[in-house]
Amino acid sequence: MESIxxxxAAGHVGFALTQKFFKEGWQVFATCLPQDRTPAFNDFAEQSQGRVRIFELDITDAKNISSVAAALxxxxxxxxxxxxxxxxxGDLVFGQTDYEMWDKHFAINTKGPMRMCEAFAPHVIASKxxxxxxxxxxMGSKPNYGHVGYRATKSAVSQVMFQVGIALKDKGVIxxxxxxxWVQTKNNGNKGALTPDQSAAMLYQVVTSLRPEDTCKFFDPDGTTLPLVTQQTQPKPYAMT
Ligand SMILES: NC(=O)c1ccc[n+]([C@@H]2O[C@H](COP(=O)([O-])OP(=O)(O)OC[C@H]3O[C@@H](n4cnc5c(N)ncnc54)[C@H](OP(=O)(O)O)[C@@H]3O)[C@@H](O)[C@H]2O)c1
Known part of the structure; x- marks a missing residue:
């Protein structure tokens, strides 16, 4: 059985993905913060006959990540x-940047995924x-104003995945x-264009259709790609006067 x-996994998109992969017959390791183990989430796992296993996991906590990696x-x-x-x-109020919040943002949105990729590389490499x-x-690549911390962390994590793709290419990792x-969640007052279930169905299609040549790419949920990096890899030969 394939596993994910x-x-x-208890969030809006995360829980919808957990349900979608379960429905499609996968073994799901559903990880969430301890406080997010709601009765509905627990019940779903309990009724899955072992195909959804919950692990408490804070992706900013290196020890917690190691212990889940060891358990698996x-x-x-x-x-x-x-x-x-x-x-x-929120808009950037220049001169009043909340750097503590920025640190938290980077710890979760950028460093968390990197930590997970490093800790679970052996498990992924051992899979099909x-x-x-x-x-x-x-929002990490759109040229709009505001939400500076969120945008910066999302731009950065796209770059992180590009780097992970290069680092693990010879191991066959995509x-x-x-x-x-834009998904309806409590964060946007449920104003999004997609429900979590619709987003999960589209992401399921994208992530299960990836081929080796898709490594290092950035996908829209409809499967098309978004710009991630410039195609120019060599330093530009600037004309000197
Ligand atoms: N909704 C959109 O329109 C949209 C658009 C673009 C990108 N995204 C991205 O899509 C992903 C899913 O977001 P969502 O919309 O489903 O929002 P969500 O319901 O808030 O889901 C995010 C989940 O991450 C959990 N989380 C926060 N810090 C964590 C940590 N240190 N360790 C482990 N889990 C942690 C949250 O737990 P708590 O609720 O307890 O904090 C929550 O369950 C996020 O990466 C978000 O940035 C969403």
Whole structure:
């Protein structure tokens, strides 16, 4: 049976993905913060006959990550799906940046997925599919104003996945980033264009259709790609006068 590990699995998109992969017959390792183990989440796992196993996991906590990785030692994981994230929005008030919040944002949105990729690389490499996917956001590449911390962390995590893809290419790992669409959640007052279930269905299609040549790419939920990096890899030969 194919298996997936999902972070932030009790969140809007995370829980929808957990349900979708379960419905499609996968073994799901559903990880979430301890306080997010709601009765509904527990009940879902209990009724899954062992196909949804919950692990308490804070992706900013290196020891916690190691202990979950150790508990799943020798378990191949076909897809590591980094879904957990922090969304704090608001306009930049120049001169009044909240750097503590910024640190928290980077710890969760950027360093968390990197930690997960490093800790679970052996599990993914031992699997058939060998996929690492992280939910980034279009907001990390759109040229709009505001939400500076969120945008910066999402731009950065797209770049992280590009780097992971290069680092693990010779091991056959496909590492990519994706945008989930504008999804109805409590963070946006349920104003999104997609329900969590619609987003999960689209992301399921994207992540289960990845081929080796898709590594290092950034996907929209409809499967098209978004710009991640410039195609120019060599220093530009500037004309000197
Ligand atoms: N909704 C959208 O329109 C949209 C658009 C672009 C990108 N995204 C991204 O999509 C992903 C899913 O977001 P969502 O919309 O489903 O929001 P969500 O319901 O808030 O899901 C995020 C989940 O991550 C968890 N989390 C936060 N910090 C964590 C940590 N340190 N360790 C483990 N889990 C942690 C949250 O727990 P708590 O609730 O307890 O904090 C929550 O369950 C996020 O990465 C988000 O940035 C969403």
């Amino acid at each position: 590990l999902i972070t932030g 030692k020798d378990q191949p994981i076909d897809i590591l799906f980094n879904v957990a994230g922090l969304t704090v929005t 599919r060998k996929v690492m996917m992280t939910i980034s956001s279009r 590492a990519a980033a994706c945008h989930p669409g």
